[in-house]
Amino acid sequence: MSQLLHMLTLDMVLPVVVLSLLAAALTFAAISKVKAVGTYLCDDCRFNDIESCHKAERPRAMSCTAYEKTS
Numbered sequence: 001m002s003q004l005l006h007m008l009t010l011d012m013v014l015p016v017v018v019l020s021l022l023a024a025a026l027t028f029a030a031i032s033k034v035k036a037v038g039t040y041l042c043d044d045c046r047f048n049d050i051e052s053c054h055k056a057e058r059p060r061a062m063s064c065t066a067y068e069k070t071s
């Protein structure tokens with residue numbers, strides 16, 4: 001096992017680390033746009049009015065790529 005670790009070079013490890021960080025960032029971004037069961041994203045979305053949002057899911061969207069939290 002330790003011989004294997006000595007064979008790893010920065011060229012081999014760096015892409016794995018970068019991809020892992022990218023995956024974590026994408027996961028966090030996706031989770032931040034999904035609400036828990038029983039609540040709706042629209043409740044605190046800045047676009048939650050008939051003129052700003054024409055999505056069929058409004059006002060009960062459970063996930064939405066356009067969601068932005070009201071400030």
Ligand code: SF4
Binds near residue numbers: 041042054
């Ligand atoms: S943008 Fe999405 S979360 Fe916001 S009000 Fe419209 S459907 Fe709901």
